[in-house]
Amino acid sequence: KKTVRLILGDQLNSNHSWFKTVDDSVTYVMMEIRTETDYASHHIQKVVGIFSAMRSFSKELELNKHNIIYINLVDENNLQSFENNIKNLILKHNFTHFEYQLPDEFRVDEALKNLSKVITISSSIADSEHFFTTRNELEHFFEGKKTFVMENFYRMLRKKHTVLMEGNQPLTGKWNYDSDNRKKLPKNHKPTPPLVFNNNVSEVLDEISKTDIKTIGNIDAVNFVWPINREQSLQLLDFFLVECLPLFGSYQDAMFPNEWSLYHSRLSFSMNLKMISPKEVIDKAIKEWESRPNEIEYNQLEGFVRQIIGWREYMRGIYWLKMPEYASMNFFNNQEKLPDWFWTGNTKMNCLKDTINQSLNYAYAHHIQRLMITGNFALLAGIHPDELDAWYLGIYIDAIEWVEITNTRGMSQFADGGIVGTKPYVSSASYIDKMSHYCGSCYYKKAIKTGEKACPFNSLYWNFYDKNEEKLGKNPRIGMMYNVWRKMQPEVQVALLEQADYYLKNINNL
Ligand code: FAD
Ligand code: DLZ
Ligand code: SF4
Incomplete structure (x- = not known):
């Protein structure tokens, strides 16, 4: 043989x-x-x-x-x-x-x-011997159910693999610490600089340059920042545990101009290539928490564990349950093209400029930038999910379809009509300002809704709800927004819709 x-x-x-x-x-x-x-x-x-x-x-x-x-x-x-x-x-x-x-x-x-x-x-x-779950485990878990609640899947996996459990109960008695984990970064706070590797990858780059392969973004080939083997991946994990885990949960949703990774682990590339396993990442994080009880609060650890044992396994399960149909879902029937500046970062909107530029420079943006800056804008602007999938699948170093498409079409664009999420993740400027320091130095004004320098997110937000009322009006989690919208004076509504229309017609110049 x-x-x-x-x-x-x-x-x-x-x-x-x-x-x-x-x-x-x-x-x-x-x-x-x-x-x-x-x-x-x-x-x-x-x-x-x-x-x-x-x-x-x-x-x-x-x-x-x-x-x-x-x-x-x-x-x-x-x-x-x-x-x-x-x-x-x-x-x-x-x-x-x-x-x-x-x-x-x-x-x-x-x-x-x-x-x-x-x-x-x-x-x-x-088997690839990498994930906690098999391809079909999620399908079996939710058999006969109408909705696929991540939290339930996460709890089952915590029990099944005895992660942070005390008998049949979660350690501390509480499963979910999300509400503790949504802080803005204090203005004068200087986050720990990220660990980067100075890999010399010129040889590989030269070979690629000899071909006509079409790529995007920038690279420093003598100081390549990403880990390229197991040893470096483990170094990055150690760095994360020592430096970032103590504040991971608190600032998980925070954004700050020119700070490209904050307290995030940047382990997705290493994990998605299987250079390290989710189990060893979680085991080490728990050990670190046990050994530094005064420095690492439980909510920081739980926030991290939930991303990996929860979201990552959940998305994989949804992928195998719903593919190939998933790839053509378009709940809102969005048809627009991606604005040109998604490929250049050349826009006056500070939040988008910062997020796109760092994506081009590092092939990375952290979760809330992907969800609430680029994803949010694209959904408000009615971009076709195919266009957006192509962008997300290309631009991020960790983008492999099983986890890219479920996050993009599902979580971010609600193109699956609510399989992954219960409501679309959209916001006006107020949320972005609440979680970031982008608005202060922006050309646009966060508090202005119509007229010159009005932040585009504000009018696009109401335009989105207005346009999709038939599809969203009955959703109990959104009803409140429609009450606010209906109470507005008709002339205020018209002004918002006209402003949105103007921005959409001039989308490449925003
Ligand atoms: P951390 O914030 O340090 O989180 C730790 C780990 O948790 C990550 O490494 C990742 O493995 C896991 N994780 C966290 N959130 C998610 C999630 N929503 N789904 C699955 N795993 C998660 N992740 C990818 O790995 N590849 C992608 O192509 C990808 N595309 C995305 C597209 C959009 C529109 C959105 C909103 C999210 C996407 N994500 C993707 C999920 C998430 O943004 C990234 O996993 C995360 O930003 C990677 O950075 P990190 O390793 O520093 O994560
Ligand atoms: C993403 C990628 C790229 C760019 N190139 C290769 C390659 O040349 N050879 C290879 O084996 N894999 C590559 N990959 C990752 C594959 O696309 C990946 O293995 C599949 O998406 C399966 O998940
Ligand atoms: Fe983004 Fe609007 Fe804030 Fe500018 S004002 S950074 S466009 S949310």
């Missing part, structure tokens, strides 16, 4: 049982290919980061004496797709068995299932 095992670019899990023993009859294969670089206009840091991490992983396997074939992007005999390269290798090396790990993306899953059917050798599938 001669086995070939495929490792995808987001399966860099060195603790996988595949690697426990060295078997000379097994050959691993990894490949840098155009089907993967071209399904979105990826940020250059995303392509460089993934390739660098893949190369580093393959070297590690080699050092551990595993047989490995690594196909470089520019290799002459690279056939540029999983299917064609695998077929070619089977012929060339006379492999008799093909194995792969469950992919996390629907498209790749279909492609590999299909490949297994068309090749003449046998094949088998292994």
Whole structure:
């Protein structure tokens, strides 16, 4: 028996049982290919980061004496797709068995299932041994239910995996600390500067530059900031635990100009590529909290654990339950194009300028920027969810479809009509001002609703509710907003709608 095992670019899990023993009859294969670089206009840091991490992983396997074939992007005999390269290798090396790990993306899953059917050798599938849940666990959990409440799924997983439990009860008796975790950053507070890695990735960048791969964003190839192997990922985790965890929850929803990561962990890239596992991240966070009882309050820890064991697993479950239909859902029937400045940051709106510029510079924005700045604006402006998915799938270093699309179409755009969220996340300037320091230095005025320099979020907000009344009016969580809207004088309503209309017609000049 001669086995070939495929490792995808987001399966860099060195603790996988595949690697426990060295078997000379097994050959691993990894490949840098155009089907993967071209399904979105990826940020250059995303392509460089993934390739660098893949190369580093393959070297590690080699050092551990595993047989490995690594196909470089520019290799002459690279056939540029999983299917064609695998077929070619089977012929060339006379492999008799093909194995792969469950992919996390629907498209790749279909492609590999299909490949297994068309090749003449046998094949088998292994689990990726990364998540707390299986693909279908969420589906079973919510069987027969009309709604999919994240909180319930999260609580079940806390119990099932005995995370922060005291018998059958949550530690402290309380499950949810969200209400403690919504503070604005004090004006003079200087957050800890983020740990960055000064990786030299010029070689990878040069090879990509030789091709016609379309990328977006900026890169410093001699000081590449992202972790590109397990060791650096663990360093980033340690840095987070020591420096950021004590304030993680408090400032989870805070935004500050030119502060691109605040107290966030930036571990999504490492976790999504499986260089580190969610279990080890959570276990270490709990240990840290136990060892520094006077410094780390429980709400900070619970806020972090809920993101990983809660939101991350939940989104994966929704993805496998709802794909492929999910990718074409458009509840509001939004049809507009993304404004040009989403690709340049060239807008006078300070919150959007800061969020987009940092996304172009670092391939990263933290959750509330993605949700309440770019996502919020796009929903208010009626942007087509396809346009937005393409943007989010390209621009962020951690963007893999299973977690990108559920957050974008679901949580942020409500395009799924309320599977992931109970109401659309939209706001006027007042929320943005409450959570950030963007408005003070903005060209637009946060308190003005119509007329010159009126903040666009204000009129677009009411325009959104007005336009979607048929779809939202009956939602009990939104009814209050409609009461406010209906109580406004007709001339005030008209002025707001005219202002919104003007901004939408001139969207590229905002
Ligand atoms: P932290 O704030 O430090 O949180 C810790 C970890 O919790 C993250 O690393 C992540 O693994 C997990 N997490 C937190 N929130 C979520 C969430 N909503 N869904 C799933 N996991 C979560 N996350 C991605 O990993 N890839 C994406 O492509 C992606 N696209 C998004 C698009 C939109 C419109 C929105 C609103 C959110 C998106 N998210 C995505 C979720 C979240 O914003 C990122 O996981 C987070 O910002 C990553 O930064 P961090 O590691 O510093 O997170
Ligand atoms: C995102 C990405 C990119 C840009 N390039 C590659 C690649 O060349 N080879 C590869 O194996 N994987 C790549 N990936 C990640 C894949 O798209 C990812 O494995 C699938 O989305 C499965 O989740
Ligand atoms: Fe953003 Fe409006 Fe505040 Fe400017 S005033 S930063 S556009 S919310």
